[in-house]
Amino acid sequence: MIKGLHHNAYRCRDSEETRKFYEDFLGLPLAHTLKIEQTKTGRTTGAGVLHTFFQLDDGSCLAFFEAPDMAFDFKDQHDFDLHIALEVEPEHLERMLAKGRSEGREVRGVSDHHFIRSIYFRDPNGYVIELAAKVPGQESAMDPTKNGARAKLDDWQANKTASSAAA
Structure with a gap:
């Protein structure tokens, strides 16, 4: 396991x-x-x-x-293509936002995703690094017995297939 x-x-x-x-x-x-x-x-x-x-x-x-000596296509990654999300305490999120700005780093956020709040940096390799802090209710939001995750996926698949067939 x-x-x-x-x-x-x-x-x-x-x-x-x-x-x-x-x-x-x-x-x-x-x-x-x-x-x-x-x-x-x-x-x-x-x-x-x-x-x-x-x-x-x-x-x-x-x-x-x-x-x-091994070629690799480094590029700035889009968040949807690849990002690395690291959990932090809520107070650490604000400190890192201020630290990033004070160092002149590219920083985005704070983004409220309703179950986490996040800020985003780009590392020297082009990867997006997300720092995410849980908010109250996060456990419920991530509980598939309460959040309807499977039904949402099934609906997505059905509508995606129908949309693809129509196109």
Whole structure:
């Protein structure tokens, strides 16, 4: 059975720039670093790959691969394509909003999603980072026995299929 998230891994342009954002700005400690010259399955990595891990309070990590000799299309991601949402306490949300603005960072929000309030930054790799604070009632909003999640998905699927067929 799946117990939880160990880590999510993404590519990065520069490990030190990535560390400055995740450790210095967000406060996630650099927990582990691996230099990979050959994978455990025997694939060589050319000039080598650096794999870094930044730890969250629950022990899970955000991880990054810097692979200088492997092409990767870095681009500013749209929130709908990819974003990383990290939970914070409500008072931390306001502090990070002020900190981001004072450092001249791109920051959006506060967005009220009715079950969380969020602010958004862009990391040095183009990924959207969402800081989300739960609001009262969040547990009920995320309870599928109360929120109608399955019925909404079924309705979406039925209407999407009908719309696609008509087009």
